[in-house]
Amino acid sequence: xxxxxxxxxxxxxxxxxxxxxxxxxxxxxxxxxxxxxxxxxxxxxxxxxxxxxxxxxxxxxxxxxxxxxxxxxxxxxxxxxxxxxxxxxxxxxxxxxxxxxxxxxxxxxxxxxxxxxxxxxxxxxxxxxxxxxxxxxxxxxxxxxxxxxxxxxxxxxxxxxxxxxxxxxxxxxxxxxxxxxxxxxxxxxxxxxxxxxxxxxxxxxxxxxxxxxxxxxxxxxxxxxxxxxxxxxxxxxxxxxxxxxxxxxxxxxxxxxxxxxxxxxxxxxxxxxxxxxxxxxxxxxxxxxxxxxxxxxxxxxxxxxxxxxxxxxxxxxxxxxxxxxxxxxxxxxxxxxxxxxxxxxxxxxxxxxxxxxxxxxxxxxxxxxxxxxxxxxxxxxxxxxxxxxxxxxxxxxxxxxxxxxxxxxxxxxxxxxxxxxxxxxxxxxxxxxxxxxxxxxxxxxxxxxxxxxxxxxxxxxxxxxxxxxxxxxxxxxxxxxxxxxxxxxxxxxxxxxxxxxxxxxxxxxxxxxxxxxxxxxxxxxxxxxxxxxxxxxxxxxxxxxxxxxxxxxxxxxxxxxxxxxxxxxxxxxxxxxxxxxxxxxxxxxxxxxxxxxxxxxxxxxxxxxxxxxxxxxxxxxxxxxxxxxxxxxxxxxxxxxxxxxxxxxxxxxxxxxxxxxxxxxxxxxxxxxxxxxxxxxxxxxxxxxxxxxxxxxxx
Amino acid sequence: xxxxxxxxxxxxxxxxxxxxxxxxxxxxxxxxxxxxxxxxxxxxxxxxxxxxxxxxxxxxxxxxxxxxxxxxxxxxxxxxxxxxxxxxxxxxxxxxxxxxxxxxxxxxxxxxxxxxxxxxxxxxxxxxxxxxxxxxxxxxxxxxxxxxxxxxxxxxxxxxxxxxxxxxxxxxxxxxxxxxxxxxxxxxxxxxxxxxxxxxxxxxxxxxxxxxxxxxxxxxxxxxxxxxxxxxxxxx
Numbered sequence: 001x002x003x004x005x006x007x008x009x010x011x012x013x014x015x016x017x018x019x020x021x022x023x024x025x026x027x028x029x030x031x032x033x034x035x036x037x038x039x040x041x042x043x044x045x046x047x048x049x050x051x052x053x054x055x056x057x058x059x060x061x062x063x064x065x066x067x068x069x070x071x072x073x074x075x076x077x078x079x080x081x082x083x084x085x086x087x088x089x090x091x092x093x094x095x096x097x098x099x100x101x102x103x104x105x106x107x108x109x110x111x112x113x114x115x116x117x118x119x120x121x122x123x124x125x126x127x128x129x130x131x132x133x134x135x136x137x138x139x140x141x142x143x144x145x146x147x148x149x150x151x152x153x154x155x156x157x158x159x160x161x162x163x164x165x166x167x168x169x170x171x172x173x174x175x176x177x178x179x180x181x182x183x184x185x186x187x188x189x190x191x192x193x194x195x196x197x198x199x200x201x202x203x204x205x206x207x208x209x210x211x212x213x214x215x216x217x218x219x220x221x222x223x224x225x226x227x228x229x230x231x232x233x234x235x236x237x238x239x240x241x242x243x244x245x246x247x248x249x250x251x252x253x254x255x256x257x258x259x260x261x262x263x264x265x266x267x268x269x270x271x272x273x274x275x276x277x278x279x280x281x282x283x284x285x286x287x288x289x290x291x292x293x294x295x296x297x298x299x300x301x302x303x304x305x306x307x308x309x310x311x312x313x314x315x316x317x318x319x320x321x322x323x324x325x326x327x328x329x330x331x332x333x334x335x336x337x338x339x340x341x342x343x344x345x346x347x348x349x350x351x352x353x354x355x356x357x358x359x360x361x362x363x364x365x366x367x368x369x370x371x372x373x374x375x376x377x378x379x380x381x382x383x384x385x386x387x388x389x390x391x392x393x394x395x396x397x398x399x400x401x402x403x404x405x406x407x408x409x410x411x412x413x414x415x416x417x418x419x420x421x422x423x424x425x426x427x428x429x430x431x432x433x434x435x436x437x438x439x440x441x442x443x444x445x446x447x448x449x450x451x452x453x454x455x456x457x458x459x460x461x462x463x464x465x466x467x468x469x470x471x472x473x474x475x476x477x478x479x480x481x482x483x484x485x486x487x488x489x490x491x492x493x494x495x496x497x498x499x500x501x502x503x504x505x506x507x508x509x510x511x512x513x514x515x516x517x518x519x520x521x522x523x524x525x526x527x528x529x530x531x532x533x534x535x536x537x538x539x540x541x542x543x544x545x546x547x548x549x550x551x552x553x554x555x556x557x558x559x560x561x562x563x564x565x566x567x568x569x570x571x572x573x574x575x576x577x578x579x580x581x582x583x584x585x586x587x588x589x590x591x592x593x594x595x596x597x598x599x600x601x602x603x604x605x606x607x608x609x610x611x612x613x614x615x616x617x618x619x620x621x622x623x624x625x626x627x628x629x630x631x632x633x634x635x636x637x638x639x640x641x642x643x644x645x646x647x648x649x650x651x652x653x654x655x656x657x658x659x660x661x662x663x664x665x666x667x668x669x670x671x672x673x674x675x676x677x678x679x680x681x682x683x684x685x686x687x688x689x690x691x692x693x694x695x696x697x698x699x
Numbered sequence: 700x701x702x703x704x705x706x707x708x709x710x711x712x713x714x715x716x717x718x719x720x721x722x723x724x725x726x727x728x729x730x731x732x733x734x735x736x737x738x739x740x741x742x743x744x745x746x747x748x749x750x751x752x753x754x755x756x757x758x759x760x761x762x763x764x765x766x767x768x769x770x771x772x773x774x775x776x777x778x779x780x781x782x783x784x785x786x787x788x789x790x791x792x793x794x795x796x797x798x799x800x801x802x803x804x805x806x807x808x809x810x811x812x813x814x815x816x817x818x819x820x821x822x823x824x825x826x827x828x829x830x831x832x833x834x835x836x837x838x839x840x841x842x843x844x845x846x847x848x849x850x851x852x853x854x855x856x857x858x859x860x861x862x863x864x865x866x867x868x869x870x871x872x873x874x875x876x877x878x879x880x881x882x883x884x885x886x887x888x889x890x891x892x893x894x895x896x897x898x899x900x901x902x903x904x905x906x907x908x909x910x911x912x913x914x915x916x917x918x919x920x921x922x923x924x925x926x927x928x929x930x931x932x933x934x935x
Contacts, residue, residue, distance in 0.1 A: 031908050
């Protein structure tokens with residue numbers, strides 16, 4: 001029956017857990033997905049997206065040949081669906097793209113380009129992308145969607161520790177003693193990780209604290225559920241720290257040897273009494289005390305968080321408030337402890353690691369550091385720009401001012417994911433040239449001049465790095481549709497043509513024959529990767545970086561001896577309310593987020609059978625609010641903010657607290673980001689997707 | 700339990716030294732002796748349900764289920780004695796008489812290994828159940844279910860902690876179901892498919908494969924899904 005089937009080991013393309021999968025392939029289709037039981041990080045477990053959501057790769061709407069906009073040059077450019085494009089050869093499309101991008105760079109400098117690399121593409125794709133942009137165009141304007149998810153976690157952990165990755169491994173989670181989960185609807189956004197959390201609680205007697213405005217599923221397993229009001233995180237965690245200090249639960253040894261800043265920090269805690277916090281957060285003071293005692297007196301306690309912490313105008317402060325807790329109690333640098341931002345995309349960790357950020361080369365080596373820059377200049381054979389580039393939303397700002405004139409977007413959908421979408425879309429209409437490279441048409445592709453068809457994770461080779469810094473392989477399991485090509489292959493071809501246009505032939509080095517060679521070049525330039533090769537990842541099923549030498553086993557948990565910045569830094573914080581609070585006209589808080597069955601902008605899951613079980617957007621409304629608005633489940637409401645309005649179906653549920661409505665952002669027909677506010681965290685530049693004010697009216 | 704205590708025993712004439720607490724099955728595997736199993740799975744808890752892993756321990760009246768029996772000092776164990784073989788053959792013959800095993804590669808191989816007589820129990824009644832097709836992801840064909848419990852365990856405390864599955868009925872009518880027998884989408888199921896991943900027969904099967912085996916092409920499966928969605932929208 002199965003004699004025709006073959007099995008190919010790969011890495012799930014959805015979230016940052018990085019589950020290892022066996023793809024069962026028949027007649028060039030993925031017919032079944034299994035999980036190997038003996039391999040980290042998932043040990044045989046999958047979630048619904050991994051097991052049943054891979055059918056998008058064979059969807060008939062895959063892009064199969066290059067295309068060029070029919071009304072090329074028309075201004076303003078209007079969004080058009082696929083019928084607004086004509087088929088082109090690879091040569092014609094790449095030559096046109098090269099000519100246009102090079103033209104913009106020649107006339108206005110490389111900084112007139114804005115480029116988006118991809119948290120869904122491989123490390124190798126992203127390394128090559130930023131090498132192309134930095135080396136050939138001389139700009140650092142390269143960023144990706146992690147700006148919109150964990151930028152604040154990165155900023156907060158850089159300030160306190162000097163490093164931003166998840167500190168501990170997923171594999172050690174089942175042995176946790178105490179865990180604090182906040183701003184993470186783990187069972188829907190990182191479902192397999194949530195099973196290890198529940199295993200720790202149910203089987204091993206771990207104690208769970210959940211702090212979340214919504215009564216998410218994980219609260220059913222919690223010993224303490226702290227239901228704080230949206231946007232009051234800093235107050236809650238400072239109050240926990242207050243109790244820990246007042247009741248003498250700090251780890252004095254750790255403070256003496258590993259931490260600095262205590263003298264400035266302690267006075268800042270004084271006002272954050274549990275009673276003050278209760279008034280602001282709505283969490284009973286006694287609960288705060290008990291949770292603080294539990295976390296503070298644990299032998300080992302770990303913190304896990306998601307977008308609820310980072311996607312905020314005070315996201316950096318939120319992350320710092322968690323780091324402060326870990327530093328006070330010495331809960332970092334040992335198994336079962338740690339500060340763990342759960343990464344969203346399959347390769348959002350790796351995209352950042354590979355230099356997909358405006359201020360750093362691969363391995364977080366600063367572009368502004370002359371010594372590091374010279375290393376890359378020497379290796380690549382070009383002069384590099386010492387100025388850090390623009391972040392995703394700064395690129396929108398620059399495009400609005402006419403400073404940026406061309407976009408190169410690889411495997412991202414900023415026209416769904418940016419806040420205040422109507423504004424972002426308007427800016428897109430004025431650009432001189434947009435190059436779009438993806439596996440499907442999406443809301444961003446509708447603005448393209450040239451479309452380049454890429455291949456999916458199942459049709460190419462390379463590595464993804466998961467949330468716990470584990471570098472894992474993807475392998476070619478099926479043949480790509482039509483003329484689609486791997487991202488790295490497209491980038492290299494385009495780069496060579498742009499080099500010709502700019503008279504820089506052969507200067508930077510684009511002679512790669514396969515992704516393994518690309519990895520080797522990146523590893524040579526990036527000390528924490530130097531012990532890792534594709535061959536080793538294949539042999540060991542995955543390696544945790546930092547791994548500086550071939551005989552180094554890799555690093556499942558970080559900071560055993562010290563922090564990258566030396567000592568951990570306790571940082572005083574001040575509570576700042578959210579940027580837009582409810583008022584008479586817009587009386588509800590809107591929080592946006594994800595549901596189990598869908599993924600981000602929906603480009604993948606809405607082309608999967610996953611869409612059958614959750615086919616339309618539902619806004620969660622608390623029963624009391626539903627009474628006031630006079631709606632029931634399945635009624636339609638209009639959600640209106642100061643930026644725009646959408647219509648959406650209602651789900652009446654106690655999951656969302658009174659006064660807050662929750663809207664998933666996967667659905668283009670009810671795009672949540674039409675409503676959201678482009679208010680940014682001052683340090684991380686991340687927008688607030690969790691708190692803005694809306695009106696809700698029965699339609 | 701003292702951690703480092705080593706137990707010495709003999710399995711099929713071979714000397715074996717393993718830590719205390721090791722099961723007879725694990726000890727045999729350390730000697731590369733292949734004991735067949737049905738209900739046991741590395742991801743789920745051994746319950747000793749199917750008894751296919753039984754072995755003969757010298758001096759014991761009953762055969763020992765090796766997956767849950769810890770080793771003891773000086774034991775002499777036979778894993779393929781005449782009595783063991785007869786027992787395994789009978790277990791397979793009884794299963795085969797009541798359940799459709801035709802799509803289970805694992806059980807077909809064991810039936811060949813133990814030379815099973817498919818007509819051993821001519822008067823037995825096969826469990827016949829309608830295929831349950833109530834969600835977009837997997838079908839449930841309990842006429843192929845051998846009640847190994849793995850799916851229930853995977854859904855509960857061995858993998859997923861979702862607790863959507865239960866065992867209903869008694870005796871010959873025992874069967875796997877959801878709590879209160881509701882369709883899967885109305886249960887707590889989150890469609891992780893971890894139950895499908897541990898099913899040793901084809902009682903739980905991905906819907907795509909199920910439809911492919913029925914002869915549908917991928918585009919036909921897609922069209923059918925579209926139709927089902929439209930029907931559902933119209934009826935609601």
